[in-house]
Every structure is written in C-alpha cells, then in structure tokens.
Amino acid sequence: MLQQRTLKSLTRAVGVGLHSGQRVELTLRPAQPDTGIVFRRVDLPQPVDIPVSALAVSDTRLASTLSHGGAKVHTVEHLMSACAGLGIDNLYVDITAEEVPILDGSAASFVFLLQSAGIALQQAPRRFIRITRPVEVREGQGAAEKWARLEPYHGYKLSFEIDFRHPAVDATGQRVEFDMGTGSYSRDIARARTFGFTKDVEMMRANGLALGGGLDNAIVMDDYKVLNAEGLRYNDEFVKHKILDAMGDLYLLGRPLIGAYSAFRSGHALNNKLLRELLAQPDAFDLVTFDDERQAPRGLAQLAPAW
Numbered sequence: 457m458l459q460q461r462t463l464k465s466l467t468r469a470v471g472v473g474l475h476s477g478q479r480v481e482l483t484l485r486p487a488q489p490d491t492g493i494v495f496r497r498v499d500l501p502q503p504v505d506i507p508v509s510a511l512a513v514s515d516t517r518l519a520s521t522l523s524h525g526g527a528k529v530h531t532v533e534h535l536m537s538a539c540a541g542l543g544i545d546n547l548y549v550d551i552t553a554e555e556v557p558i559l560d561g562s563a564a565s566f567v568f569l570l571q572s573a574g575i576a577l578q579q580a581p582r583r584f585i586r587i588t589r590p591v592e593v594r595e596g597q598g599a600a601e602k603w604a605r606l607e608p609y610h611g612y613k614l615s616f617e618i619d620f621r622h623p624a625v626d627a628t629g630q631r632v633e634f635d636m637g638t639g640s641y642s643r644d645i646a647r648a649r650t651f652g653f654t655k656d657v658e659m660m661r662a663n664g665l666a667l668g669g670g671l672d673n674a675i676v677m678d679d680y681k682v683l684n685a686e687g688l689r690y691n692d693e694f695v696k697h698k699i700l701d702a703m704g705d706l707y708l709l710g711r712p713l714i715g716a717y718s719a720f721r722s723g724h725a726l727n728n729k730l731l732r733e734l735l736a737q738p739d740a741f742d743l744v745t746f747d748d749e750r751q752a753p754r755g756l757a758q759l760a761p762a763w
C-alpha cells in the first residue's frame with residue numbers, strides 16, 4: 457500500500473513574516489492519519505485550528521492566506537510546497553503570529569526542517585486527486601493574458617512560463633517544466649527564492665507590506681540587475697520559484713495530485729481559481745489509492761526516504 461506520511465518527531469523554527477515583519481515561532485508536529493495539514497494559531501486566547509482547504513483561501517494578494525473561524529494565516533505557500541515535494545500528508549503547524557516565517561525566501565529551510573524531524577509512514581492509504589479531464593481558467597487579453605490548466609497525466613508534472621521584461625530576467629529561462637517522476641524537488645525546485653523589485657518594495661512598505669523582506673530572504677532587483685551579492689541559485693531561479701509557489705498553492709487541495717499543471721503568468725489568485733473550478737466539476741477528477749505501490753506513477757511512491 458502507498459501509505460500516508462507524517463513527521464517522526466516535532467521540530468521548531470523562528471523567523472519573521474515577509475509582509476508583517478513580525479517575529480514568529482513555528483512548530484511542526486506529527487498528526488494522525490487523515491488529519492491533513494492543519495495550521496494552529498497558538499497565540500490567540502483560544503487556539504484556533506485552520507485546516508488546509510482550497511476553499512479556505514481568503515486572500516491571494518502577494519501570498520496565499522487561509523482563514524477559518526475569524527483566524528488567519530498568511531504566506532502558507534512555501535511550507536505547503538515543501539510538504540507537497542516531500543509527500544507529507546498529515547501535520548500540525550503551530551504558529552505564534554498571523555504569518556508563516558519567510559526564512560530564506562525559498563522552501564529549502566522547510567525541507568531541511570521536515571527532513572531533520574524524519575518522515576514516518578502511517579497505516580492508512582495515501583489518497584490522490586487524479587485529474588480525468590482538462591480544467592482551465594483564463595484571465596485578461598493580449599499582454600495581460602494569463603491562464604492555468606490541469607489535465608490528465610500518469611504522474612505529477614508542472615510547467616510554467618513567465619513573461620517578465622527585465623534585463624536581469626530576460627537573460628534567464630522564462631519557461632521550465634518539472635516532473636516528479638524524473639526530477640528531484642529538493643535539488644531542482646526547493647532552493648528557488650521569491651523575488652521583488654526595489655521600486656515595488658518601497659510602494660509595498662508604504663502600504664505596510666514586505667516589512668520583513670530583504671536581501672536575506674528574496675532576490676531583489678533594481679531596474680537593471682540583481683542586487684544580491686551571491687547572485688542566483690539557479691540560472692532560471694525566477695520561473696522555478698513560480699513552480700515552487702504553484703506546488704504549494706495546488707497542495708491547498710488537501711491531497712496530492714495526479715495530473716499535469718501548466719500555466720502562463722499565473723499567480724496565487726489564478727491558482728486558487730483553478731482549484732475552485734476543479735472542485736466545481738466533480739466529473740473532472742476522482743480519488744485514488746494504491747494497494748500496490750508498483751501501480752503508482754513514478755515519483756509518487758518514493759518522494760523522500762522515510763527514516
């Protein structure tokens with residue numbers, strides 16, 4: 457049986473929120489089979505659980521926010537991406553503020569935390585959402601056009617194209633495809649950092665956003681070049697970060713996908729719209745488990761060593 461996974465032990469990290477600039481403590485804890493991923497605001501007078509769900513996404517400006525019972529958690533996508541990449545099904549995420557810490561701006565720190573805690577196999581089958589016919593969402597026209605699409609595929613792969621006219625981005629790849637069956641999430645995707653432009657940062661700060669952002673947790677560009685002294689981690693780091701974000705946004709479904717995602721200039725808002733469109737079309741997917749791991753598509757059965 458292809459089994460559900462959680463952590464072997466708990467693990468902690470401290471950081472700041474990208475937008476709030478607030479100090480926040482994060483504790484990742486094992487959870488029972490079929491719990492899913494649940495954020496818990498332990499700083500509130502009564503702790504509030506915020507379960508992961510595509511329908512709990514309440515705000516997608518700059519980051520993905522989940523809400524439940526009046527409580528919120530912002531910027532969940534990089535941690536969710538690491539969970540998707542390592543195949544973590546069940547997890548409690550205790551946080552002491554409204555925003556998940558940005559750490560190094562990628563998913564690498566979360567991958568390190570999850571792997572350090574160890575991954576445990578559980579006595580329950582992993583349940584996948586398998587795409588059975590294409591679902592697509594589109595917005596805008598001409599230069600403003602963007603779209604995102606899910607379609608049947610025996611495995612899980614993502615392709616993304618960006619269209620940034622900027623001297624520092626033009627020279628790098630604007631399109632990338634990542635297949636879980638042939639690639640390695642932690643090697644190929646997890647280290648890609650979020651990015652921003654100095655001129656936007658000034659405007660965002662004036663609006664109380666990006667208060668925790670800087671060269672330690674983002675690629676920062678002026679009108680001409682990357683300002684980070686160490687340069688880029690991948691030559692196509694920008695578009696790889698969009699894949700990282702998409703994996704986190706899609707994992708808000710609460711179950712891993714079997715299918716192919718492709719997108720042009722998509723973001724958190726359109727990714728969530730795609731999930732809602734999928735859920736509104738129950739004949740476009742089914743739920744599957746694998747009694748025999750060998751029947752599962754490549755890359756889904758051995759996402760990370762469980763030790």
Ligand SMILES: [Zn+2]
Binds near residue numbers: 533534697701
């Ligand atoms: Zn991101």
